[in-house]
Amino acid sequence: MAMDKRQFLKTSGTLVAGSMLSHLMGDEQKGAGRTNWSGNYRYSTDRLHTPKSVAEVQQVVKSCDKLRALGTKHSFNGIADSRANQISLQHFDEMNIDPKARTVTVGAGVKYGQVAPYLYQHGYALHNLASLPHISVAGACATATHGSGNKNGNLATPVAAVEIVKADGEVVRLSRERDSDRFHGAVVGLGGLGVVTKTALNLQPAFDMRQVVYLNLSFDQLEHHLDEIFGSGYSVSLFTDWQNHRATQVWVKSRVMPGDNLAIPREFFGAKAATRKMHPIGDHPAENCTDQLGMPGPWYERLPHFKMNFTPSSGDELQTEYFVPREKGYEAILAVEKLRDHITPHLFVTEFRTIDADDLWMSTCYQRKAMTVHFTWKPEWAAVKQVLPMIEEQLAPFDARPHWAKLFTMKPARVQSTYAKLPEYRALLKEFDPTGKFRNEFLQANIYGV
Ligand SMILES: Cc1cc2nc3c(=O)[nH]c(=O)nc-3n(C[C@H](O)[C@H](O)[C@H](O)COP(=O)(O)OP(=O)(O)OC[C@H]3O[C@@H](n4cnc5c(N)ncnc54)[C@H](O)[C@@H]3O)c2cc1C
Numbered sequence: 001m002a003m004d005k006r007q008f009l010k011t012s013g014t015l016v017a018g019s020m021l022s023h024l025m026g027d028e029q030k031g032a033g034r035t036n037w038s039g040n041y042r043y044s045t046d047r048l049h050t051p052k053s054v055a056e057v058q059q060v061v062k063s064c065d066k067l068r069a070l071g072t073k074h075s076f077n078g079i080a081d082s083r084a085n086q087i088s089l090q091h092f093d094e095m096n097i098d099p100k101a102r103t104v105t106v107g108a109g110v111k112y113g114q115v116a117p118y119l120y121q122h123g124y125a126l127h128n129l130a131s132l133p134h135i136s137v138a139g140a141c142a143t144a145t146h147g148s149g150n151k152n153g154n155l156a157t158p159v160a161a162v163e164i165v166k167a168d169g170e171v172v173r174l175s176r177e178r179d180s181d182r183f184h185g186a187v188v189g190l191g192g193l194g195v196v197t198k199t200a201l202n203l204q205p206a207f208d209m210r211q212v213v214y215l216n217l218s219f220d221q222l223e224h225h226l227d228e229i230f231g232s233g234y235s236v237s238l239f240t241d242w243q244n245h246r247a248t249q250v251w252v253k254s255r256v257m258p259g260d261n262l263a264i265p266r267e268f269f270g271a272k273a274a275t276r277k278m279h280p281i282g283d284h285p286a287e288n289c290t291d292q293l294g295m296p297g298p299w300y301e302r303l304p305h306f307k308m309n310f311t312p313s314s315g316d317e318l319q320t321e322y323f324v325p326r327e328k329g330y331e332a333i334l335a336v337e338k339l340r341d342h343i344t345p346h347l348f349v350t351e352f353r354t355i356d357a358d359d360l361w362m363s364t365c366y367q368r369k370a371m372t373v374h375f376t377w378k379p380e381w382a383a384v385k386q387v388l389p390m391i392e393e394q395l396a397p398f399d400a401r402p403h404w405a406k407l408f409t410m411k412p413a414r415v416q417s418t419y420a421k422l423p424e425y426r427a428l429l430k431e432f433d434p435t436g437k438f439r440n441e442f443l444q445a446n447i448y449g450v
Pocket residue numbers: 037038068069070071072073074075076079080089108130131132135136137138139140142143144145146147190191192194195196197312313314403405406
């Protein structure tokens with residue numbers, strides 16, 4: 001087939017850029033069929049750039065018409081995908097503590113599992129962690145990844161400053177102190193504003209924690225005690241299979257001080273203390289999980305559910321999560337419970353958590369204290385995608401927001417209607433990326449689609 005001039009220029013431009021950039025490409029670009037961590041999503045390009053300096057990032061950004069940043073590949077949908085080029089900052093592994101500012105600045109390749117022990121060694125802590133330490137700080141903040149705790153904001157809330165390479169290759173630094181508006185739009189940036197090269201996080205003094213697991217808590221207890229139950233520890237998670245109107249496990253993670261009474265109360269709102277270590281998914285090996293049974297340890301070895309050097313969760317799985325206003329948490333649980341017999345056959349486990357409200361425009365907790373309803377599904381997408389619209393219909397009266405990095409089927413217009421600052425975020429995208437270099441199909445659909 002003959003090529004017209006436009007097609008020729010487009011193709012030859014790619015080839016020129018390709019040869020100029022070949023030295024910045026990682027090994028992965030050679031293998032076909034690159035997937036995300038769980039293997040449920042196949043990326044649409046084999047072109048992965050792996051620069052080693054900010055200057056090289058600028059060079060990649062300037063040379064590509066289309067580009068998307070990639071973290072540790074733990075998202076379940078196409079949010080990190082590109083049909084043309086991806087860029088990984090895996091070589092950006094610097095970590096610098098500023099004791100005066102009480103911050104740590106981490107390169108975009110740094111994972112929580114790397115920075116957390118480093119901070120503990122130096123007497124510091126982050127306020128919270130996700131269920132696993134394997135993910136990058138940059139990727140987690142970009143999608144408003146969260147842990148749990150009535151008074152804990154998501155993992156993007158301690159961001160004090162961020163450095164981004166914009167579409168034109170310019171390096172921009174935004175800080176909470178100096179740039180309030182653009183900063184609030186950029187931190188949960190969904191990868192759309194550019195390539196984050198480093199992030200500064202606020203620190204607090206190191207602390208120790210312990211976790212205790214309780215078994216079989218009736219949902220009836222949540223009707224009048226939801227806040228109390230989620231507030232009974234620093235970070236609390238409830239797990240369920242949706243059968244028998246009860247949480248199968250309650251994980252209570254508490255801060256401990258020297259001299260605290262470490263006796264374990266045997267009962268918790270009618271649930272009984274576990275006498276052996278548990279995995280949230282009944283038949284999975286508990287050795288993958290962080291220590292339980294009330295044994296004290298560093299904050300970073302208790303806040304995540306899973307240990308760094310072990311497979312988190314199930315491995316071969318799908319995930320979905322919805323954020324509802326916390327005060328409607330119990331009603332939302334009852335609404336989803338009606339679907340239990342559609343859900344349970346395809347489910348590994350559901351988890352409920354709470355997160356504090358924040359002021360980051362595209363955060364799933366923007367100006368809303370949240371409770372989340374999370375699903376770890378078996379790898380049965382054909383069946384799961386039939387169940388998701390049913391769950392979304394049940395949660396519609398609660399203006400549920402789906403997790404940006406997980407699987408959902410909600411119409412874009414519905415997602416957009418829950419974000420008051422969407423017009424401002426779109427304006428920021430236009431300012432940082434006027435030609436849509438970082439706009440992939442996920443952003444096109446969910447931020448601009450109907
Ligand atoms: C087993 C498992 C457990 C999980 N547990 C939790 C949990 O407890 N809580 C929770 O909220 N989520 C959880 N998640 C979801 C996970 O936290 C998110 O998918 C998170 O975004 C993953 O980070 P990542 O580094 O893998 O980013 P990726 O998936 O690689 O990318 C995610 C987004 O970040 C952007 N991005 C990455 N790096 C940069 C950069 N340098 N500059 C600009 N943008 C960038 C990408 O473009 C993309 O939009 C879990 C996922 C798995 C697989």
